[in-house]
Amino acid sequence: xxxxxxxxxxxxxxxxxxxxxxxxxxxxxxxxxxxxxxxxxxxxxxxxxxxxxxxxxxxxxxxxxxxxxxxxxxxxxxxxxxxxxxxxxxxxxxxxxxxxxxxxxxxxxxxxxxxxxxxxxxxxxxxxxxxxxxxxxxxxxxxxxxxxxxxxxxxxxxxxxxxxxxxxxxxxxxxxxxxxxxxxxxxxxxxxxxxxxxxxxxxxxxxxxxxxxxxxxxxxxxxxxxxxxxxxxxxxxxxxxxxxxxxxxxxxxxxxxxxxxxxxxxxxxxxxxxxxxxxxxxxxxxxxxxxxxxxxxxxxxxxxxxxxxxxxxxxxxxxxxxxxxxxxxxxxxxxxxxxxxxxxxxxxxxxxxxxxxxxxxxxxxxxxxxxxxxxxxxxxxxxxxxxxxxxx
Amino acid sequence: xxxxxxxxxxxxxxxxxxxxxxxxxxxxxxxxxxxxxxxxxxxxxxxxxxxxxxxxxxxxxxxxxxxxxxxxxxxxxxxxxxxxxxxxxxxxxxxxxxxxxxxxxxxxxxxxxxxxxxxxxxxxxxxxxxxxxxxxxxxxxxxxxxxxxxxxxxxxxxxxxxxxxxxxxxxxxxxxxxxxxxxxxxxxxxxxxxxxxxxxxxxxxxxxxxxxxxxxxxxxxxxxxxxxxxxxxxxxxxxxxxxxxxxxxxxxxxxxxxxxxxxxxxxxxxxxxxxxxxxxxxxxxxxxxxxxxxxxxxxxxxxxxxxxxxxxxxxxxxxxxxxxxxxxxxxxxxxxxxx
Numbered sequence: 001x002x003x004x005x006x007x008x009x010x011x012x013x014x015x016x017x018x019x020x021x022x023x024x025x026x027x028x029x030x031x032x033x034x035x036x037x038x039x040x041x042x043x044x045x046x047x048x049x050x051x052x053x054x055x056x057x058x059x060x061x062x063x064x065x066x067x068x069x070x071x072x073x074x075x076x077x078x079x080x081x082x083x084x085x086x087x088x089x090x091x092x093x094x095x096x097x098x099x100x101x102x103x104x105x106x107x108x109x110x111x112x113x114x115x116x117x118x119x120x121x122x123x124x125x126x127x128x129x130x131x132x133x134x135x136x137x138x139x140x141x142x143x144x145x146x147x148x149x150x151x152x153x154x155x156x157x158x159x160x161x162x163x164x165x166x167x168x169x170x171x172x173x174x175x176x177x178x179x180x181x182x183x184x185x186x187x188x189x190x191x192x193x194x195x196x197x198x199x200x201x202x203x204x205x206x207x208x209x210x211x212x213x214x215x216x217x218x219x220x221x222x223x224x225x226x227x228x229x230x231x232x233x234x235x236x237x238x239x240x241x242x243x244x245x246x247x248x249x250x251x252x253x254x255x256x257x258x259x260x261x262x263x264x265x266x267x268x269x270x271x272x273x274x275x276x277x278x279x280x281x282x283x284x285x286x287x288x289x290x291x292x293x294x295x296x297x298x299x300x301x302x303x304x305x306x307x308x309x310x311x312x313x314x315x316x317x318x319x320x321x322x323x324x325x326x327x328x329x330x331x332x333x334x335x336x337x338x339x340x341x342x343x344x345x346x347x348x349x350x351x352x353x354x355x356x357x358x359x360x361x362x363x364x365x366x367x368x369x370x371x372x373x374x375x376x377x378x379x380x381x382x383x384x385x386x387x388x389x390x391x392x
Numbered sequence: 393x394x395x396x397x398x399x400x401x402x403x404x405x406x407x408x409x410x411x412x413x414x415x416x417x418x419x420x421x422x423x424x425x426x427x428x429x430x431x432x433x434x435x436x437x438x439x440x441x442x443x444x445x446x447x448x449x450x451x452x453x454x455x456x457x458x459x460x461x462x463x464x465x466x467x468x469x470x471x472x473x474x475x476x477x478x479x480x481x482x483x484x485x486x487x488x489x490x491x492x493x494x495x496x497x498x499x500x501x502x503x504x505x506x507x508x509x510x511x512x513x514x515x516x517x518x519x520x521x522x523x524x525x526x527x528x529x530x531x532x533x534x535x536x537x538x539x540x541x542x543x544x545x546x547x548x549x550x551x552x553x554x555x556x557x558x559x560x561x562x563x564x565x566x567x568x569x570x571x572x573x574x575x576x577x578x579x580x581x582x583x584x585x586x587x588x589x590x591x592x593x594x595x596x597x598x599x600x601x602x603x604x605x606x607x608x609x610x611x612x613x614x615x616x617x618x619x620x621x622x623x624x625x626x627x628x629x630x631x632x633x634x635x636x637x638x639x640x641x642x643x644x645x646x647x648x649x650x651x652x653x654x655x656x657x658x659x660x661x662x663x664x665x666x667x668x669x670x671x672x673x674x675x676x677x678x679x680x681x682x683x684x685x686x687x688x689x690x691x692x693x694x695x696x697x698x699x700x701x702x703x704x705x706x707x708x709x710x711x712x713x714x715x716x717x718x719x720x721x722x723x724x725x726x727x728x729x730x731x
Contacts, residue, residue: 045485046624047507059550063539063564072557146580165581166539248538248584249564258582259566336544336569339577345544345567349478353545356506358482 084343107279282313434474
């Protein structure tokens, strides 16, 4: 340790640390006393705040819970929270994936040289970007899906899939023989690992010899062929539960409720319009010289897009797209209008109204969305760092 | 210097957290403001929905009018705040509204944990189910496996869960945040049945494109005493709202209505009548109101029977002999004496 020539209280580093620590303490103290005062004031008005309701049985039913089992009469409030969180995450992940693909597609159309494609993309962006999202969600639910999809008894059939005004009814796999199923799962994972090794080998070969291979299509067909043949060799360790029409609706199998689709479509289309604009901005940020250079060394159009345009435009596309992903997650809370059971609907609305524990419930909801946003931006910022220009 | 300012800011923030809400009495606030702020549903015909002139009408809206007439002498001095089921109690305890008159069921948990007090009932309801007439269902027990539209955050949702659990039947709830949402869901085919208080189902049916397509199942599965709610901790205001309802019922018992109230005041020899219309006794001043509080309410809004006839009867819910009739005619609508 180097000895500072200044006395301790004159040392700027030490002083800064003290001020910082004091500030952190004060901020935490402010939050703590805010909480205390609120609880006290609520108590004054006869509203009790306590997390003891977590372990009480939820007296209402949650209809859509694909990841956790909901059983009326045993499921507790805290599990309702988890169900809501998972349902929010489900629609957010589905929405982010679909909006990314659609947004890139529209964004590329928007920057293409084809007049028609360009104008179609322009109209798409301007229509969906400028319409309130709540309106779009209700439009998809009430004006499109409910209006055009048939009642359960006249469901549209796609093999073992059934589509009607209640949602999509799907077959679900049931594990018939647990050991053989695990063996099969092992084989599938092994084949995926093998294809990664193959990819490495192909890359090394490319670097050494300059000969390239269609790695992606070879890997995929390898994995699919291996999984399917292993499945039959092991005597089909999975069977399928096919939905059957009951008195009111399909029973058995899995059900994806209609509001999930309404919400998913609306979020996807709304957010993709914004992402498309980000993509257009990214593409036009790539300097013309880069494209001309790519042409001059004889790259094909797809090679140029893959190796020159996309890597450089991603640096511009990613940062604003992060905030679109965050928006999409937060916007999913508008689902209440169409009856999708996400965290705001089942927790911040139903549970709050039945227990009256506003402080705890709203705080948990805020923390959840805060966490989602921070986590999403953390992941994407890491990716962003990787693709940013590395200056030597 | 910059850091110093930040600390100052933090200290100021802490200071604010210790200041607690001011506690002027609700009556004083309403009188100073000159209007009564009343939380209603705003979308349920018969209880509170705008009519063709854009004026909020219905049983709940009329209850607000009567309170305004009693407190301010003017039944029009009401500002209606439409609230969803989930917003209503927070709006009340946060002081956004003076009284909540939004077909709200009186339950122990609400009374004991939400910091509110229930006054009296302006409509005694019960939960029912409505289905498509074409489905040919005759009982709630036929609904095993059905999807059921419901307004989320209501006691309705709980009653339904209890009933189906008790009977061992399966169902899928389809929850909407508004009553209008449940109707659109039902008409659009998102569910096989809709459940709500029977009066609301009648209101919803009256608003569907073809009311005869829908039929009520016979079972009433719950008790739903509905009435205005006030903030806890202001006993005077609780008394005012409670006794305004009692005055409307008492007036009907005594045969006082909006058309004959003047004549009764001038000519009736009955001391009970004299006490209500304010020509005898001190009923108004005891509540902190003027002498003619009940007179104004009856004159401008009508007695309970008149309000019922004007608001609920058009939904096709008959009153004679039902629970909502006066106790003297076989119902349970009853008022303690005003003296």
